[in-house]
Amino acid sequence: MFDIEKIRGDFPILNQEIYGKPLAYLDNAATTQKPQCVIDTVTRYYEHDNANEHRGVHALSERATADYEAARKKIASFFNARSEREVIFTRGTTEAINLIASSWGGVHIKSGDEVLITHMEHHSNIVPWQMLCDRVGATLKVVPINDRGEIIMDAFDALLSERTRLVGVVHMSNALGTINPVESMIEKAHATGAIVLVDGAQAAAHLAVDVQALDADFYVTSAHKMYGPTGVGVLIGREAILETMPPYQGGGDMISMVTFEKTEYNDLPYKFEAGTPHIAGVIGFGKAIEYIQGIGFDAIGKREQQLLAYATAKAEVFDGLRQIGTAKEKACVLSFVLDSVHPHDLGTIVDREGVAIRAGHHCAMPVMQFFNVPATARASFSIYNTEAEVDTLFSALKKAQAIFA
């Protein structure tokens, strides 16, 4: 049973007024709110267990280490990684992609090779590849999208070649809500010898992800979009590939033996975790995963689709509204423009009604260029959102139209 009142009660921040109106937080694609259990876990860590991990023999350090590694175990099982050696903590999706581009890309991508991404990638899955391609003389290719905001699969097939070393694809688009057919893309990429990086920053809070079933080589995401803390994320990589990669950063924890002549690197996953990590963040991430598991993706998926359908139906009959992103497979994102009100004015106006949405290019400028808009307004939903909040959004849109009428 999906108990919305109970779920809303888990998120203390939701219970507040903005300019005298109840907060309707519809900016979940930017970051989700945190349930009390995650907040308590982080606080408890600092109140009781704080120490540096993997370094001390004292009780606090052992507790911090145990909790940190327990989180890794939880996260490994959540994504069905083959082992905890495949689970590397990073600062977030962005750092995970940079790690792959720099470490894996630096070794495996040579002049004349190709990296294939899609037109709907977040800047964090574009820019690191551009930087790499510029450095080594490789070529960045882009799979086009159609008017609904879906990858054109025929074009993907045509662009995939034996020169393609890596395919980078977003699992769920933050700008459009599109859920991409990553499983079949991975199968096709593997058939031509390319490896695949899936950007799961958006997807991981909304769909069950099984990296083995997908056969993904790299799957990356950020805790803060899954009810966890900011500043922490994860890279799940195929062990056989991670083994071939040099360290990303040098420092403490990533070594097993250092002399001035030579350093031996630590084993996976520590080889890629130089320095003191965001221990509280990782532990909070583990708790957030438990929270998601407590509700379960069946219930989450059903509820979120219901809410999206409700919002979409309203959008379709709203005068002067154009939806950006109408893929058949999509989740939780309603991106749109109004013909009489610029998205930034809209953002300001609905804010005064207590409604938090995002207005802008959503770090996906090529998507804006494709749809020929400078920016969009984006409402993005989560488990704690209600139909009443969607109604508030649409009456706020009416107010905005009235101001500009």
Next chain:
Amino acid sequence: MMFDLRDLYLQVIVDHNKAPRNFGKLAHFNHEADGYNPLCGDKLHVYLDVNDNGIIEDVSFEGEGCAISVASASLMTEAVKGTPLSDFQQKFDTFQHMVTSDLEELPDEEQLGKLAVLAGVREFPSRIKCAVLCWHTLKSAVEDSHQVAKTE
């Protein structure tokens, strides 16, 4: 005190957004500049024609942006057209001061004229840059800096 949205979106602003004055490229101009706000994607281009006596003979702008940025650019062109170029820096400073001053401080309507309608942006910190982008762009044009103006 709580500001109403109508304090930001005053009728003057809505009007100037709908029907911007001095919009489009000038046939004759001797200064120009680009302005860009990467955060919101607002783009502006201003054209400036200064005559031999140092008077701003004509000024215009093109571009796209939110209502605040379009209205501000439109109002700016009206405010500087026909005035001595040597007065521009002072106008720039006065405007900049108005949109960043404390809320209690009343805008100097005598100096600012119609521009005072933009004082409401002070209540909306994330929107101040929308109002000042055009001024930075015009400043770039005046100084022939050949750099894309930004507000940061």
